[in-house]
Each structure stands twice: as C-alpha cells, then as structure tokens.
Amino acid sequence: MAFPTNRMRRLRRNQRLRNMVRETRLSPECMIYPIFVCPGDNVKKEVSSMPGQFNLSIDNAVKVAREAEQAGIAGILLFGIPEEKDELGSDAFNEDGIIQKALRAIRENVRELLLITDICLCEYTSHGHCGVIRHGDVDNDPTLKLLADSAVSHVRAGADIVAPSDMMDGRVAAIRRGLDDEGLTGTPIMSYAAKYASGFYGPFREAAGSTPKFGDRRTYQMDPPNAREALREIALDIEEGADIVMVKPALAYLDIISQARERFDVPIAAYQVSGEYSMIEAAARAGWIERERVILETTTAIKRAGADILITYYALELAKTL
Ligand code: PBG
Numbered sequence: 656m657a658f659p660t661n662r663m664r665r666l667r668r669n670q671r672l673r674n675m676v677r678e679t680r681l682s683p684e685c686m687i688y689p690i691f692v693c694p695g696d697n698v699k700k701e702v703s704s705m706p707g708q709f710n711l712s713i714d715n716a717v718k719v720a721r722e723a724e725q726a727g728i729a730g731i732l733l734f735g736i737p738e739e740k741d742e743l744g745s746d747a748f749n750e751d752g753i754i755q756k757a758l759r760a761i762r763e764n765v766r767e768l769l770l771i772t773d774i775c776l777c778e779y780t781s782h783g784h785c786g787v788i789r790h791g792d793v794d795n796d797p798t799l800k801l802l803a804d805s806a807v808s809h810v811r812a813g814a815d816i817v818a819p820s821d822m823m824d825g826r827v828a829a830i831r832r833g834l835d836d837e838g839l840t841g842t843p844i845m846s847y848a849a850k851y852a853s854g855f856y857g858p859f860r861e862a863a864g865s866t867p868k869f870g871d872r873r874t875y876q877m878d879p880p881n882a883r884e885a886l887r888e889i890a891l892d893i894e895e896g897a898d899i900v901m902v903k904p905a906l907a908y909l910d911i912i913s914q915a916r917e918r919f920d921v922p923i924a925a926y927q928v929s930g931e932y933s934m935i936e937a938a939a940r941a942g943w944i945e946r947e948r949v950i951l952e953t954t955t956a957i958k959r960a961g962a963d964i965l966i967t968y969y970a971l972e973l974a975k976t977l
Contacts, residue, residue, distance in 0.1 A: 678959070679955055679958050679959040680958075681951070681954055681955055681958060681965075681973065681977055682977070683726060683727040683728045683729075683970070683973065683974035683977060684727065684728070684729055685729060685958075685963060685964050685965055686728045686729055686964075686965050686966075686967060686970040686973065686974060687728065687729055687730050687731065687732050687769075687771060687924075687964060687965070687966040687967075687970060688719075688723050688728055688730075688731050688732070688966075688967070688968070688970035688971050689731070689732040689733075689734065689966060689967075689968060690711060690716055690719055690720075690731055690732070690733060690734070691708070691709070691710045691711065691734045691735075691736060691862050691863060692710075692711055692712070692713060692716045692733055692734065692735050692736065692753055692754065692757040693710040693711065693712055693736040693753070694712065694736070694737070694738045694753060695712040696712055696714060697712060697714060697715065698710060698711065698712035698715065699711055699712075699715050702858065702861060702862040703861065704857070704858035704861050704862075704929075704933050705858045705859075705861075705862060705929055705932060705933055705936070705968065706936050706940075707936065707968075707972075708862065708932070708968050710736060710862065713753075713756060713757045713760050713761075714760075716733075716757055716760070716761060717760050717761055717764050719731070719971075720761045720764060720765045720768055720770075721764060721765055722971065723765075723768055723970075723971060723974075724765045724766075724767060724768040726971060726974035726975055727974055728768075728970050728971065728974045729768075729769055729964070730768055730769025730770065730771050730815070730816070731761075731768060731769075731770060731771065732771045732772070732773060732818065732966060733754055733757060733758070733770065733771065733772050733773065733814075734773050734778060734862075734863050735747070735752065735753040735754035735757065735778055735779070736753065736778060736863055736864060737752060737753050737778070737779050738753070740779055740780055740781045741779075741780070741781055742780065742781055742782070742787075742788070743776075743780070743787060743801065744776035744777075744778075744779030744780040744801065745779065746779045747774075747775075747776050747778075747779040747801065747805040748801060748804040748805040748807075748808050749808070750808055750811075750812075752779075752808070754772055754809060754812070755808055755809065755811075755812040756812075758770055758772070758809065758812035758813035758814055759812050759813055761813070762812075762813035769815045769816060770813055770814050770815050770816075771814065771815065771816040771817070771818050771845065772806075772809040772814045772816075772817055772818065773818050773820050774802055774805050774806050774809070774817050774818060774819040774820065774821065774826075774830065775802075775819065775820045775821045776798070776801060776802070776805075776821065777821075777863075777865040777867070778863045778864070778865045781868070782867065782868045782869065783860075783865050783866055783867040783868050784867050784870075784872070785798075785820075785821040785822065785823070785872065785875060786798030786801070786802075786821060786823055786875075787801065791869075791870070792870075792874055793823070793874065793875055795823050795824055795825070795875075796825075798821065798823050798826075799823060799825055799826055799829035800829070802819060802821060802823065802826050802829060802830060803826075803829045803830050803832065803833030803834075804833065806819070806830045806833055806834060806844075807833050807834060807837050807839065810834060810837075810839050810842050811837075811839075814842070815842070815843075816842065816843045816844070816845050816899075817830060817834075817842065817843075817844055817845070818844075818845040818846070818847065818901070819844065819846050819847060820847040820850060820903075821847075821875070822847070822850050822872075822875040822876050822877070823875065825895070826846075827844055827846050827891075827892045827895035827896055827897045828895035828896060830844055831844060831895065831896035843898035843899065844896060844897050844898055844899075845897070845898065845899035845900075845901060845924060845964075846892040846897040846899070846900055846901065847901045847903055847926075848885075848888050848889040848891075848892040848893075848897060848900040848901055848902070849877060849885035849886075849888050849889055849900070849901070849902045849903070849908070849911055849915070850876050850877060850901070850903045851876060851877045851878070851879050851903065851904065851908065852871065852872050852873045852876035852877060852878065852879065853876075853879065853903075853904050853907070853928070853930070854930065855904045855907070855928045855929065855930030855931055856904075856928055856929060856930060857929070857930055857933075858929035858930055858932070858933045859928065859929035859930075862929065879907075882910060882911055882914065885902070885908075885911045885914075885915070886914060886915065886918060889915055889918075889919060890919070893919060893921055897921070898921065898922075899921060899922045899923070899924055899964065900915065900919065900921055900922075900923055900924070901923070901924040901925065901926060901966075902915060902923065902924075902925050902926070902962070903925065903926035903928060904926060904927070904928040904930070904931060905925040905926055905927045905928070905931065905953075905957045905962070905965075906927065906931050906953055906956070906957065908925075909956060909957065909960040910960075912925050912957065912960040912961050912962050913960045913961050915961065916960070916961025916962075917961075922963045922964060923961060923962050923963050923964070924962060924963065924964035924965070924966060925957045925960075925962035925964070925965060925966065926966040926967075927953065927954065927957060927965065927966065927967040927968070927969070929968070931953070932967075932968040932969070935949050935950060935953070947976075950969050950972075950973070951973075954967060954969060954973065
C-alpha cells in the first residue's frame with residue numbers, strides 16, 4: 656500500500672519514537688580499544704597523526720586498562736613498541752618483551768577486561784615487514800613458527816585472545832597448533848582474515864614505528880579491488896580454526912563485512928583503522944564536519960553492515976558517552 660496510507664515520516668516524529676524503532680544499537684560490550692605500549696616510565700606521548708591517541712608506558716597502559724574495564728568495553732587490543740628491533744622481530748616472542756611485560760602488569764590490575772594481542776612481527780622487525788625476509792620478500796613458511804611462538808608467549812603472559820594480523824598463509828593453523836601443543840586449547844583466535852593493503856594504515860605506522868624500510872605489504876595483504884578473494888581468505892581462516900574473523904579497514908569495506916555476515920556464522924569483527932580515525936579528527940578540527948555525529952554515524956554503519964565486534968580508537972570515548 657502506498658501513499659497516502661503509508662507515511663514513512665510517522666515513525667520519525669520524535670526522539671522516543673525514533674529510538675524505539677532503531678535497528679542498530681551501539682554498545683560498549685562489543686567494542687575493543689587498541690593501545691600502543693612503549694618502554695619507559697610515565698610516558699604518554701601523543702601520536703601526532705592521531706590526536707587523542709598515545710604511546711603509553713606500561714604504568715600508563717595499566718591506567719587505561721582500568722578505565723576501559725570501568726567503562727564496560729569488551730577488551731583492549733595491545734600493540735607493542737619494543738626497545739630494540741632486529742631482523743627476526745625477536746621481541747615479539749621474548750618472554751620479557753614489551754607486550755609480555757605489559758600483559759603481566761595489566762592482568763594484575765584488571766580482572767574481566769579481555770586482553771587481546773596483535774600477533775605480527777612488523778612492530779618488532781628492523782625492516783618493518785610482517786615476517787622473515789628472504790630474497791627481498793617476506794618468506795611465508797619460516798614466519799609461521801615465529802608467529803606461533805609469539806602467540807604462545809602472549810597467552811602465557813596473560814592474553815585472553817590472540818589476533819594474527821600478518822596475513823601469512825597458514826598462520827591460523829600454525830598458531831592453533833602451537834597453542835594446543837602447549838595445552839592452551841581454550842584460547843580463541845581472532846584472525847585479521849580479510850586485511851587489505853590499505854592507505855588507511857599510515858597513522859598507525861607512525862604510532863607503532865612500523866613503516867616498511869623497503870617495498871610495501873602488497874605481496875601479503877589483500878588487493879583492495881577484490882571481494883570474492885576476501886570470502887576465500889575468511890573461509891580458509893575458519894577452516895584453520897579461527898574463532899572470530901575480522902575485516903579491515905572498515906568503512907571502505909562495508910560490502911565485505913556485509914557479505915561475510917551473510918555467508919559465515921562465526922562472529923565478525925571490523926577494525927575502524929588509524930586513517931579512518933585521523934580523517935575524522937582532521938576534518939573536525941578544520942570545522943568541516945560535526946565530530947560526534949560522524950563518529951556515531953561511521954561506527955553505527957560498521958555495525959549495520961553486519962559487524963558484531965567493533966575495534967575502534969573511539970571505543971573509550973563512546974563507552975563514556977553512549
Ligand atoms: C600490523 C598491524 C597494522 C595495523 C594493525 N596491525 C599495520 C599494518 O598492517 O601496516 C593497522 C591498524 C591501524 O591502522 O589502525 N601488521
């Protein structure tokens with residue numbers, strides 16, 4: 656039945672009505688807040704391309720973790736900035752590496768907050784690539800062992816979930832096997848399954864000091880024009896044992912989130928990455944957009960597309976204002 660019997664505006668007449676019929680709701684319970692942990696004491700160094708986000712020494716990371724727990728968000732995603740980098744990225748799987756130390760300190764101070772760690776080597780390697788280099792490119796298979804070792808050491812130090820972001824083939828299976836061999840069968844893997852070689856990671860690489868010294872990540876991260884390939888990546892990761900799969904970046908890949916939601920029954924996470932954050936902050940500073948509205952609109956869009964879990968630098972702020 657059409658107009659005048661049907662009038663779509665009837666349910667938009669006031670805020671109560673609009674709230675009642677709202678289809679997508681944001682809740683802190685589905686949000687994850689990424690943080691960058693660095694060496695030192697009482698360090699809180701703002702990332703210049705990400706105003707409002709910081710490199711935090713462990714003492715300050717503990718404070719943020721407490722805040723996050725109180726705000727009711729699901730978890731924090733930890734990235735480590737090591738004291739020293741080397742060819743293999745050894746700090747990633749060193750028992751006394753930056754992440755391992757941070758995990759032990761944070762675990763002592765928060766009980767329920769989920770501690771999720773990014774499993775990758777790029778923050779730890781001198782060349783800035785996500786794995787072992789051979790003949791000028793990342794060598795897939797030797798990298799797998801290092802990733803599995805990193806995962807095991809993170810979980811031993813207190814991680815609740817591990818999140819491989821390296822995009823090596825077979826890494827979910829290698830990590831699952833590594834964890835299971837150590838009896839860590841109950842730890843979920845949230846894989847960055849469809850991770851694109853994106854221009855949106857620029858500010859993160861400043862924050863983590865992980866810009867590749869040569870070349871780029873196109874031989875391992877996905878080519879942005881491809882959608883079917885993303886579904887294959889996701890299917891393979893699920894087959895290898897991923898408990899949660901992620902699409903990243905989020906806003907430019909809503910179609911992938913939506914297709915993944917239709918096709919797969921595992922929980923889907925989406926990562927609103929650094930460049931998405933920085934664009935909003937920059938435009939808001941210039942007075943060109945209404946900051947709070949755009950934050951809500953973009954994060955809601957990611958959920959509306961089908962993401963169950965939202966990884967965003969706005970998690971803490973949203974949790975306090977929602
Ligand atoms: C590590 C990693 C990156 C991000 C998450 N994990 C950087 C990259 O792949 O270059 C990006 C997150 C962001 O931009 O916020 N491989």
